[in-house]
Amino acid sequence: MTVPAVTLTPRPDDGLGAGASAGAILELAARGDFHRWEAQLAATGHCASPIRLQGRIDAIDRATGQARVMYDTDSEPGGVLRIACGNRREHACPACSAVYKNDARQIIRSGLTGGKGIPDTIATHPCVFATLTAPGFGPVHTTRTDRHGRKLPCRPRRDANQRRCPHGRDISCSRTHPDDDPRLGQPMCPDCYDYTGHVLFNACGPDLWRRFTIYLPRQLARLVGITQKDLRDQVSVRFVKVAEYQTRGVVHYHAIIRLDAPGQDYQPPVARYTAALLGYAIRRAAAAVSIDTAAHLTRLNLKAAGTDDTAAVPVVGPDLARILRFGTQVDVRTVRTGISLPGTGSELSAQAVANYIAKYATKTIDAPGLPHRPVNGPRAIAALRCGAHYKRLISVCWELGKHPATAQLGLNRWTHMLGYRGHFLTKSQRYSTTFTGLRQSRITYRRAQRYPDGEKDPWGREIREQTVLVISKWQYAGTGHVTTAESQLALAAAARARDHDRIAREEAWMN
Ligand SMILES: [Zn+2]
Ligand SMILES: [Zn+2]
Ligand SMILES: [Zn+2]
Numbered sequence: 001m002t003v004p005a006v007t008l009t010p011r012p013d014d015g016l017g018a019g020a021s022a023g024a025i026l027e028l029a030a031r032g033d034f035h036r037w038e039a040q041l042a043a044t045g046h047c048a049s050p051i052r053l054q055g056r057i058d059a060i061d062r063a064t065g066q067a068r069v070m071y072d073t074d075s076e077p078g079g080v081l082r083i084a085c086g087n088r089r090e091h092a093c094p095a096c097s098a099v100y101k102n103d104a105r106q107i108i109r110s111g112l113t114g115g116k117g118i119p120d121t122i123a124t125h126p127c128v129f130a131t132l133t134a135p136g137f138g139p140v141h142t143t144r145t146d147r148h149g150r151k152l153p154c155r156p157r158r159d160a161n162q163r164r165c166p167h168g169r170d171i172s173c174s175r176t177h178p179d180d181d182p183r184l185g186q187p188m189c190p191d192c193y194d195y196t197g198h199v200l201f202n203a204c205g206p207d208l209w210r211r212f213t214i215y216l217p218r219q220l221a222r223l224v225g226i227t228q229k230d231l232r233d234q235v236s237v238r239f240v241k242v243a244e245y246q247t248r249g250v251v252h253y254h255a256i257i258r259l260d261a262p263g264q265d266y267q268p269p270v271a272r273y274t275a276a277l278l279g280y281a282i283r284r285a286a287a288a289v290s291i292d293t294a295a296h297l298t299r300l301n302l303k304a305a306g307t308d309d310t311a312a313v314p315v316v317g318p319d320l321a322r323i324l325r326f327g328t329q330v331d332v333r334t335v336r337t338g339i340s341l342p343g344t345g346s347e348l349s350a351q352a353v354a355n356y357i358a359k360y361a362t363k364t365i366d367a368p369g370l371p372h373r374p375v376n377g378p379r380a381i382a383a384l385r386c387g388a389h390y391k392r393l394i395s396v397c398w399e400l401g402k403h404p405a406t407a408q409l410g411l412n413r414w415t416h417m418l419g420y421r422g423h424f425l426t427k428s429q430r431y432s433t434t435f436t437g438l439r440q441s442r443i444t445y446r447r448a449q450r451y452p453d454g455e456k457d458p459w460g461r462e463i464r465e466q467t468v469l470v471i472s473k474w475q476y477a478g479t480g481h482v483t484t485a486e487s488q489l490a491l492a493a494a495a496r497a498r499d500h501d502r503i504a505r506e507e508a509w510m511n
Contacts, residue, residue, distance in 0.1 A: 024485040037077040037486075038493075043446070046494035048093040050082035050481070055474035059458050062469055068458035070470065080477050091372050095494040103438045104425055105358035108240055111256065111432035112335065112350035118266055118432050125268050126275040127258040127335040129353045130282050132212070133327035134201055134250040138193035139171050141183040151176050155188070165189045185247030186389050195396045197322045198250055199419040203400075203409045204291050204324055205251045206422035209241065212326075213428070215285040216257075223281055224272065235269040236260045240427035242360040249393050249418045252327075254357055256335065256431075257282065264430060279332040286330045294321040300408035314404040360424060371416045381415075393418045 028034065044050045056072040073081050087093040088100045106116055112127065114120035144152040157163045157172035165171045169189040177184055187193035201208075221231040241255035259278055261267040294316040301313035334347045370386050381394050394415045401412030414421050447455065457468045481487040 024483065025489065028483070028485045028489065031077070033077040040077065040082045041490055041493060042497075044082050044084040044095075045099050046095040046490055046497050047082070047084040048095055048487075048491060048494060049085045049087070049479055051085055051479050052078075052080040052082055052477040052482075053474050054080055054477045055472065057470060057472045060469040060471065061459065062467055070458055078482055085479070089372070094491075094498065098498050100435075101358065103435055105354065106438060107427065107432050107435070108256065108358050109350075109354040111238070111240060111258065111427075112354055116433040116438070121268065122258075122260075122266055122432075123350065125258050125260055126273055126278050127256065128275055128279050128282065129333045129335050129348050129357075130255050130257055130279075130286075131252065131329075131331040132209075132255070132286050133252045133329045133331075134205075134246070135325055135327045137195070137198040137201075137248075137250070139188045140193075140248050141173055141175075141177060141181070141186050141188065143177050143179065143184065165192045167191045182387070185249065186387065187248075190388070190392060194322075195392055196320065196400070197324075198248075199393060199396045199400060199411070200293055200320070200322055200406075201324050202249075202251050202417070202419035203411060203414070203421060204293065204296065205243070205253075205420060207296070208289060208291055208324060208326065209253060209422075209426075211289045211291070212285055213237070213239070215289050216281055219281040219284045219288070220273075220277070223277060223284075233262060235273050236262045236430070238428045238431045240357070240425065240431045242357050242425050243420065243422060244360050245418070245420075249390055251420045251422075254360065256353060256357065258431070260430075266430075275334040279334065282332050283330050286326045287328075289326065291324040292321075293324060297405055297408070301405070304408050316405045320403070320405055373416055374413050375415045376412070390418070 028037075031037070041047075041050075054073050056074075057070040058067055059070045060067045073079055084096050084099075085093050086100075087096050090097040110116040110118045111122065114122045139155060141154050144154070146152055154173035154175050154177055155171070156174045163170050163172045165188070167189050169192075171188040171192070173188065175181075175183075217231055217237055218228060220235070220237070221228045224231070226234075236259070237257065238260055239255050239257040241253050243251045243253055246252055257278065259269045259273045261269045297316045297320065298310060298313060302308055302310065305313050307313070335350055335353055370390060371384065375381050375384065375394055375398070377398065378395070381391055381398065384391055384394070386394075397411045397415040397419045400406040400409065400419075401415070409419075410421070411419055455463050457463050459468075461467065463470070481490055
C-alpha cells in the first residue's frame with residue numbers, strides 16, 4: 001500500500017463540506033487504481049473541479065474492417081476520464097487559474113523579449129507601457145505624491161468657503177493616508193458622487209478601449225502626415241491590455257503597445273516610427289476618444305428592438321446621459337528602447353512591465369466582502385459585508401439593469417464586477433503567441449512523453465489516417481471530484497504542485 005506523500009489538513013471552511021476522515025483517505029490511497037487516479041489528477045494539472053467524461057476510442061482497420069478498442073474509460077478509476085475545468089477564477093479553481101496566469105505571463109513576456117515562436121529582435125521595436133485612467137466622479141480620499149515621490153495630503157483646502165459641498169459636507173482632507181487606509185477610494189460626499197456615471201464608465205469601458213484602438217492608428221497617420229491606408233502598409237499597432245480596479249471601484253487599463261512592420265513575421269517598422277511618436281499618438285487618441293451614453297444606449301436599444309425608429313425605444317433621459325472619456329492622467333512610458341518624451345517619466349524594463357501586467361491577468365477585485373457572483377436584489381446587497389461605497393455601486397448596477405433604457409447593458413449579471421463586463425486581459429492578433437498555441441504545445445509535449453516512439457494503433461502500427469479510422473465517443477458524466485477524500489487529496493497535491501512551480505519560476509527568473 002502506498003500512502004500519498006501529502007500533508008492533509010482538512011479545514012471546515014474549505015467549501016468541501018465536512019473533512020474526509022483519515023480512514024477514507026487511506027482507503028482511497030489503498031485502492032488498486034490509486035496510481036492511475038493520481039496520474040489522471042496530475043494530467044488535469046491538479047484541477048479542483050475536473051469535468052468527468054465517459055467514453056471510448058475505437059480503431060477500425062480500413063483494409064479489413066476489423067475493430068479494436070484503443071481506449072475505454074471503463075478501465076479508469078470510477079469509470080471516468082477527468083479533464084481540467086479550465087476556470088480562470090482563482091476562487092473557482094486555484095490550479096487552472098494558475099495555468100492561465102502563467103500562460104498570460106508567457107504571452108506578455110514573449111511580446112516584449114521574444115520566445116515562444118517570437119524572434120528576440122522584438123525587443124528592439126518601439127514599445128510603450130501606457131496607463132489609461134478613468135475620470136473623476138466626485139472627490140474621494142486618495143494618495144498623492146509630488147515630483148520627488150513624496151506623499152502629499154489628500155485634499156487640503158485653505159479657504160473655508162471651498163470646504164463645503166452643496167450638501168454641507170466637508171470635502172477637504174488634510175490627512176496623508178497610509179496605503180492600507182480603508183478610507184482610500186471612499187467619496188467625501190456620497191450625494192455629490194456620480195454613481196451612475198461611474199457604473200456607466202465601467203460598463204462602457206470595453207467600448208471606450210475599442211474606440212481608442214481605432215483612433216490610435218488614425219492619430220499616428222495624422223502625425224506622420226499620411227493616409228490610414230498608407231499607414232497600414234508601413235506599420236501595425238499591436239497590444240496586450242489588462243483591466244485593473246482602482247480602490248474607488250472604477251476600471252482603468254494598463255497596456256503594452258508596440259509597433260511592428262505589417263505582416264506575420266514580427267519585423268521592426270521603418271525608423272520614423274519611434275516610441276516617442278507612439279507615445280504622442282497614444283496621448284492624442286486617449287484625449288480624443290469618448291462615448292456619448294445617450295447615443296450609445298439608443299443604438300443598443302434600436303439594435304435589440306430590430307428597428308431604426310427612435311420613437312419605438314426608451315428615451316435616454318438626462319439622468320443617464322454622460323459623455324464618457326478617459327481621465328486626463330494618461331501615463332506613457334517607453335519600454336527599454338527609444339527616446340522618452342519630456343515629462344513622460346522614466347523608462348521601464350521589459351521584465352518589470354511583464355511582472356506588473358501579469359499580476360492582473362486573473363485578479364478581479366481586491367476588496368473585502370465583494371462577492372464572486374452576481375448579487376440579485378436589494379436584500380442580497382444589504383446583506384453584503386463590503387463598505388457603503390461598493391454597496392452603493394452594486395445597487396446602482398442592479399437598478400440600471402432593471403431600467404428600460406440601460407437594460408441592454410445586462411448589468412444585473414455584472415453587479416459583483418461593479419458593472420465591468422469585459423475580460424481582464426485582451427490582446428490584438430499577433431501581439432505574440434496565443435493561449436491556444438501554448439495549450440497545443442503542452443498537449444504535443446505530453447503526447448511525446450507518453451509515446452516516445454510515436455503513438456501506435458491497436459495492431460502496433462504507427463497511427464495513419466489512411467490505414468485506420470479512429471472513432472471517439474464521449475459523454476458528460478459530471479463535474480468535480482466524486483468523494484471528499486478525492487477532493488482533499490487533489491487540493492493538497494495542487495498546492496504542493498503550485499509551490500513547486502512558483503519556486504522553479506522564481507529560480508529561473510533570478511538567473
Ligand atoms: Zn480546474
Ligand atoms: Zn482623505
Ligand atoms: Zn455633497
